[in-house]
Amino acid sequence: MKVLVADDDAQLARALAITLGARGYELVVARDGRAALDAVITERPDIVMLDLGMPRLDGIGVLQAIRAWSTVPVLVLSGRTDAADKIEALDAGADDYVTKPFQMDELLARLRALGRRVTPVAEASPTVRIGDLTVDLVAKQVTTPSGPPVRLTPTEWRLLEVFLANPGTLLTREMLLTQVWGPAHGSDSGYLRLFMAQLRRKLEPDPSNPRFFTTEAGMGYRFTGA
DSSP, rough: EEEEEEEEEEHHHHHHHHHHHHHTTTEEEEEEHHHHHHHHHHHHHSSSEEEOOOSOOHHHHHHHHHTTTTOEEEEEEEEEOHHHHHHHHHHHTSEEEEEESSOOOHHHHHHHHHHHOOOOOOOOOEEEEETTTTETTTTTTEEEESSOOOOOOOHHHHHHHHHHHHHOOEEEHHHHHHHHOOOOGGOOOHHHHHHHHHHHHHHHHTTSSSEEEETTTTTTTEEOOO
């Protein structure tokens, strides 16, 4: 059984690699949120162990992105003990929540419990339709019915993934800036306006009258779905 450990604590990752490897688990390690999301897409782990406080993309953002297309069991490992943090993680799609520090025997028991939920049925391919366009999250490619693929920059991909993980939801400017550029850029609206214009230019049939990525005046943006 393949387990993805998404945690920026190198010492903990090494300890888990030794312990889980000795019990027959195959381990994949990601040290930040973006790497974790990429690993879920490319490695297709059977279980994800996810820290909430990671750089580049926090655990809640990773959870929301995963749940846009996958039902892989997610076990949160976090030092956050407040009930509100646990509720937020569970509402975002976590299957279980363990606070740090933890007993290894308890963690192994919870892993076994989650492992019993894993079925051999393959996940559907994580593709999303946006009008005539097809977004393939594994290949990181946007294709059209005819013509070459639409090329997106890494930042445009990150922005698109946040929208795809939250269809129909109003996303404030602060939320988008924090998820894509990090907490230090929560007020840099210029970044967002620029990349929203680029995303619309590449994905909207009529960028001047956006159909899929709409603006909520004074609040933020909304992805209206295919």
